[in-house]
Amino acid sequence: MQHITRTFAFLARHKRWLLVLSAIPLFEVVTAFGVSPDTVTQNVPQTTVVADVALPEPAQADSGAFDFWREERIQSGDTLASLLDRLGVGPEDMPGALAASRGHAARLIAGRTILAKVTSGGRLLLFRYLIDDSNLLTIERAGDGFVAKDEVIQPETQVVMRSGEIKYSLFGATDAADVPDSIASQMAEVFSGDIDFHRDIRQGDRFSVVYEVQYQGGRALRTGRLLAAEFVNQGHAYRAVYFRDPQGRESYFTPDGKSMKRAFLKSPIPFSRISSGFSSARYHPVLKEWRAHKGIDYAAPTGTPVRAVSDAKVAFVGRKGGYGNLIVLRHQGPYSTAYGHLSRFAKGLRNGARVSQGDIIGYVGATGLATGPHLHYEFRVNDVQKNPLAVRMPAAYPLEARYRAQFGSAAAPLVSQLNLLQGRNLTSLD
Secondary structure (H helix, E strand, O other): OHHHHHHHHHHHOOHHHHHHHHOOHHHHHHHHOOOOOOOOOOOOOOOOOOOOOOOOOOOOOOOHHHEEEEEEEOOOOOOHHHHHHHOOOOOOOHHHHHHHHOOOOOOOOOOOEEEEEEEOOOOEEEEEEEOOOOEEEEEEEEOOEEEEEEEEOOOEEEEEEEEEEOOOOHHHHHHHOOOOHHHHHHHHHHOOOOOOOOOOOOOOOEEEEEEEEEEEOOEEEEEEEEEEEEEEEOOEEEEEEEEEOOOOOEEEEOOOOEEOOOOOOOOOOOOOEEEEOOEEEEEOOOOOOEEEEOOEEEEOOOOOEEEOOOOEEEEEEEEEHHHEEEEEEEOOOOEEEEEEEEEEEOOOOOOOOEEOOOOEEEEEEOOOOOOOOEEEEEEEEOOEEEOOOOOOOOOOOEOOHHHHHHHHHHHHHHHHHHHHHOOOOOOOEO
16 A cells, blocks of 8 residues: 555656556546446447647656655765766766765765765765764755755754565565664674574565664765564564663663674675585586585575675685685684685685674685685585585574673563564654
């Protein structure tokens, strides 16, 4: 019903389409269901009337009905031009936006986010960059050009609650519910120890999120942290709440205090498909022979970041035979993992270095015996390859007992908000 309501609201603003749609036989079919049983419908005289109808000028293809709020995280080496390109800004608007920004102090800081309103046709309408907690750069369309201004602000943080249902993909569903991509990514990261978002999600799965947004004068400036989330996957509900302990350490836990940080992530690449599974006999596309495939291949474009699946010490980084560029990580106990065919390694990665779960260690490539870009991932127990999709992983890290009381107080209101959203399909509740 929500989509139908939005459709008719759009049509009401574009009367030309109402006139066209009124002539479509579909509406005659719908009307036929409302005809009384006693009505005579045979041999009714018909008259054709032809009349000129004055139509308004066609609406712009880039009207407000096709505008999108987009959010991007600044990466190392980014320029304003590269950010605008990732936001989908077309080449006709790029020079004007860049020219308007000159002379404004807007040093791009990696890790911060920018917010922009861009039409489906690539026209930039509004660009906002919160440089720090009190300074905002705005680039706004003014006629055929752009104006930029710096503002000193005092943003306020508000809590937003949203929920939705998976129809085709996670990001498609979060877009439909107007959930920012950064929150969708945080949610996927939080549940990555329980849900493999490559292969586990199904149509009909549901999600609810509670998160922070910074506003200034009613304008959304920046999305903050995810505070709580629920994901119902194949009928099983997973919940997580945010907690910052007295020492300043931040993490996510289940409502009863179990850590969401698993000893191992289920996948080293978020949102990639498995192109080749673990097998005792697979026809090798390069060697043209049958041989065991003792790992999982994840198809992904060259340059896709690869994460460490757990805290570890780097046992090997370099080139090795058919693996091409290879990283081997040694984890706690008997566990180790291997990452092959990489295009390059993370800056500063070396033998003996320590890495934390989720750290970027390298980038997808096609080095070694590979027909195309993908990651070859191995999970080893006592240096023997095991199927990472079938092996029983170690237990999660627990919440420290001394912080249970503080956690309970912090978690209670977040759990109440998830309860409010449970079983509902709310686009938003601010």
